[in-house]
Amino acid sequence: MTDPRLEGTDIADSVLDLIGDTPVVRMKRISELEGIDCVLALKAESTNPGGSSKDRPALEMILAAERDGQLKPGGTIVEPTSGNTGVGLAIVAAQRGYKCVFVMTDKVAPEKISLLKAYGAEVIVCPVAVEPDDPQSYYSVAERLTNELGAFRPNQYDNPHNPKAHELTTGPELWQQTAGRITHFVAGAGTCGSITGVARYLKSMNPDIKIIAADPEGSVFSGGSGRPYLVEGVGEDFFPAAWEPDLLDDIIAISDEESFLTARYVSESEGILIGGSGGMAVAAAIKVAKAADPDDIVVVFNPDSGRGYLSRVFDDDWMANFGFIRECEQCVGAVLDARNASIENLLYVNPAQLVSEAIDLMRTNGVSQLPVCKNTPPFAAAEVSGAVDELELMEAIHGDPGVLSTPVDKAMGPKLPTIGVGQKLERAVEMLESAPALLVLSGGRPLSVLTRTDVLTYFSATAAALNGADNG
Ligand SMILES: Cc1ncc(COP(=O)(O)O)c(C=O)c1O
Structure with missing residues (x-):
């Protein structure tokens, strides 16, 4: 229950109340530079308290685990995550008194690891160059730790509350923020929670809205065999539970090069600092917007900030x-x-x-x-x-x-x-x-x-x- 002293004020009761309701901003400069006639806008998920879209599923998955008794007071959360989900879980865990252990691969930018540690979480780094069933893989290590610690494993790749979070929040926000006039939604897919959740809601409101996935070249969603690429957080070498291809109207493969150069281009020309996966999504959205009608509204999902990638995408030497x-x-x-x-x-x-x-x-x-x-x-x-x-x-x-x-x-x-x-x-x-x-x-x-x-x-x-x- 909210403290009555907060009534009538704009003071949020806790950081958890600041998750979601992220702004949508037009990409005016990019539209001019690219000769785009429709409205091209960006959903700025970096304004979530943890700096990414993953705060939404983190909250939803923990609340659901509390409801169904999987997470007890003082419990531990174990999750293999490339960083953003970890931050979201760490924030919710801090507020609700849980311990967090995160398992990730050595492909992840080092500042993301420091970030999780800053929230008080334990981080275990595993080699990326091993098969998923290798005991050293980050999936296997997370599995073992969950059992050893009797922990709750949200398993964002398999948890229905991940897409649900976006179906309940991101989708309705996009509908409201565009006054129901959104015509295209473009997003990268990793666990597929965001694109599937948003697609479910938007298609339920208007089945003509086009949902377009942006995917790293090599990833399975765009027909690759799961070969490696450098963009972080998106693409997969397997199909997660939330993969629902029937909801997708198109899937556009984007190279690492185009993703990274677009991230720099957007950051420099719009003053919106985005990362490699955001660059990938915008690169796809530019293609979609160029082919769209002048009355269309194309919204691209930017999952996080470029701040997490300063030592890579924004490092000239790298x-x-x-x-x-x-x-x-x-x-x-x-x-x-x-x-x-x-x-x-x-x-x-x-x-x-x-x-x-x-x-x-x-x-x-x-x-x-x-x-x-x-x-x-x-x-x-x-x-x-x-x-x-x-x-x-x-x-x-x-x-x-x-x-x-x-x-x-x-x-x-x-x-x-x-x-x-x-x-x-x-x-x-x-x-x-x-x-x-x-x-x-x-x-x-x-x-x-x-x-x-x-x-x-x-x-x-x-x-x-x-x-x-x-x-x-
Ligand atoms: C850093 C990052 N993580 C994850 C995702 C994918 O979201 P989801 O796991 O909901 O498919 C994205 C999407 O662009 C992303 O950029």
């Missing part, structure tokens, strides 16, 4: 190293361009290929190193698991000729250091002092291997050209 931005036009890429065109761009071996095959490939192509990559091109940077090196293989085979017939992943060395295609050549030179070769990334994907010989050849060719120019 972006340049993945080849998302260029420090200069004629940099590492110029060396690759000048290289003998007959060399196939990315030579690689799969982890299961034999060492003898790797040696054949190196010999045929006259190269001394090969990256070891899972699957087939185009690879994600995370699919590179190591490298084989002529010299190291020679030593290994000298010690044991049997190495020739072992799989590459049993004989490979560490991954080659990476450099972005648009990074300065000085940097490549510095790095090549301690590594025989570098893996060049472009748009977050391995593009080619750069060796000392490549750089030397480039320097001597450009010096010769300069000399020629001087003499002429």
